[in-house]
Amino acid sequence: MLDRIRIVLIGTSHPGNIGAAARAMKTMGLSQLAVVAPRCDPRDGEAFARSSGAEDILEAMQQFETLEAAVTDCTLVVGASARSRTLPWPLCSPRELSASLPGELSGSDTGLALVFGREDVGLSNSELQRCHRHVHIPTSEHYSSLNLAAAVQVLAYECRQAWLTTTPVTSPEPFGVEWDNPLASHADTERLFEHLERTLINIGFHDPDNPRQLMARLRRLLLRSRMDSMELNILRGILTRIERHGDPNGNDHPR
Amino acid sequence: MLDRIRIVLIGTSHPGNIGAAARAMKTMGLSQLAVVAPRCDPRDGEAFARSSGAEDILEAMQQFETLEAAVTDCTLVVGASARSRTLPWPLCSPRELSASLPGELSGSDTGLALVFGREDVGLSNSELQRCHRHVHIPTSEHYSSLNLAAAVQVLAYECRQAWLTTTPVTSPEPFGVEWDNPLASHADTERLFEHLERTLINIGFHDPDNPRQLMARLRRLLLRSRMDSMELNILRGILTRIERHGDPNGNDHPR
Numbered sequence: 001m002l003d004r005i006r007i008v009l010i011g012t013s014h015p016g017n018i019g020a021a022a023r024a025m026k027t028m029g030l031s032q033l034a035v036v037a038p039r040c041d042p043r044d045g046e047a048f049a050r051s052s053g054a055e056d057i058l059e060a061m062q063q064f065e066t067l068e069a070a071v072t073d074c075t076l077v078v079g080a081s082a083r084s085r086t087l088p089w090p091l092c093s094p095r096e097l098s099a100s101l102p103g104e105l106s107g108s109d110t111g112l113a114l115v116f117g118r119e120d121v122g123l124s125n126s127e128l129q130r131c132h133r134h135v136h137i138p139t140s141e142h143y144s145s146l147n148l149a150a151a152v153q154v155l156a157y158e159c160r161q162a163w164l165t166t167t168p169v170t171s172p173e174p175f176g177v178e179w180d181n182p183l184a185s186h187a188d189t190e191r192l193f194e195h196l197e198r199t200l201i202n203i204g205f206h207d208p209d210n211p212r213q214l215m216a217r218l219r220r221l222l223l224r225s226r227m228d229s230m231e232l233n234i235l236r237g238i239l240t241r242i243e244r245h246g247d248p249n250g251n252d253h254p255r
Numbered sequence: 256m257l258d259r260i261r262i263v264l265i266g267t268s269h270p271g272n273i274g275a276a277a278r279a280m281k282t283m284g285l286s287q288l289a290v291v292a293p294r295c296d297p298r299d300g301e302a303f304a305r306s307s308g309a310e311d312i313l314e315a316m317q318q319f320e321t322l323e324a325a326v327t328d329c330t331l332v333v334g335a336s337a338r339s340r341t342l343p344w345p346l347c348s349p350r351e352l353s354a355s356l357p358g359e360l361s362g363s364d365t366g367l368a369l370v371f372g373r374e375d376v377g378l379s380n381s382e383l384q385r386c387h388r389h390v391h392i393p394t395s396e397h398y399s400s401l402n403l404a405a406a407v408q409v410l411a412y413e414c415r416q417a418w419l420t421t422t423p424v425t426s427p428e429p430f431g432v433e434w435d436n437p438l439a440s441h442a443d444t445e446r447l448f449e450h451l452e453r454t455l456i457n458i459g460f461h462d463p464d465n466p467r468q469l470m471a472r473l474r475r476l477l478l479r480s481r482m483d484s485m486e487l488n489i490l491r492g493i494l495t496r497i498e499r500h501g502d503p504n505g506n507d508h509p510r
Binding site: 020023024026027028029052053054087088089090091092093094095096133134137138139140142143144145146147149150153154157160161164200203204205214217218220221222224225226227230231234237238241242245246 | 275278279281282283284307308309349350392393394395397398399400401402404405408409412415416419430431432433434435455458459460469472473475476477479480481482485486489492493496497500501
């Protein structure tokens, strides 16, 4: 289970924090580290110094230009978020995340990405809106300045707790019942959102110059439901049909 | 409760670790820090640098010559221990410690000391034997090199969890966060499904004479997400637009 958990660090400024995150991961048995558009050399000497024996994780670390690319094959994307947002998003505590993991990661093609933002400004709204859920580490109301590696440590610890409590699971999460289709991948889900946005523009429902929160709300709605692959295909089929329907040259409704 | 918990660091070598421990404590609402026979200047500049805003904890920090002196007034002394000992001692997990705290700290003169050893060799047998219990943070069998501040972070987090569970929570159902719109009613939801089915028939996607599981799957998808009223209205708006879009007499796309 732990080998299906990827720690994704976005826009990290200090290589020492990447090294300390690698160390934190390794103490808890995690191994997959990805950095996205780091604002430093992620394999700087300081990273290796702070990793303190977790060099193997730094050496196997993957680097990506975008969050998209880093989580393409993941079925559950969870963003670590300190701030409460203007648009509320499904939120869980580290404990709740931990409790859900044995079920979430029981399927054969499942994968979790835990996404951490920049030291100074965290994750952007756009990044947060690519997540199924947010996880908030409950910090003091008077001082919430959790170091990046410390946040990784706490969530990695909760992941390990989940793994330790895993007895052979028959518990068929995430929906409390054995499901009939595999969950949709992140990449397929993003293609659906692109298709959806295109279609809404074409039919004149969505004005990209005045987007308000439309796409964010539709993302929130569909990400919350954890689409399976067949559901996703049905929605894509509907969108394709809508496009042809309104197109006088379409094949389905020639006129 | 959190003000009755003292973090005790014995024989620390690196002032940066003392500062990072102070930061970890403060994020979780702990304030009592004590150092015992430090092997460095515990108020070195590096300690303040790594404390990152938790200077108040460093300034109020107490210093003692012996563990004895540091825990005199505590009713429960728990040593953080990485190693298993030749002489077995009562041992708990961080979770078990957390679960016991509301009871342990309910009396008026109660106090907990959480004792952490040296970076290199941990706590001595003599120190461990001054503890009521040991707490072991479960680390990977392949790599147990938990940084001192990371160990403080994990146990401080568990202390805060204990405190949060004793504090009345305004249950933030159903998404773990206070939501911005009321959930859709059953009746409105059913009207949406009627509208959806009508639209899918109109655009030729759905054949009511050969329905297969289409509507059931769409129901399952949307019901699972617990639509709020604004999301439902957006979907109704999209359906209305789709109908007009394909209708040559529609108002939105006259042709």
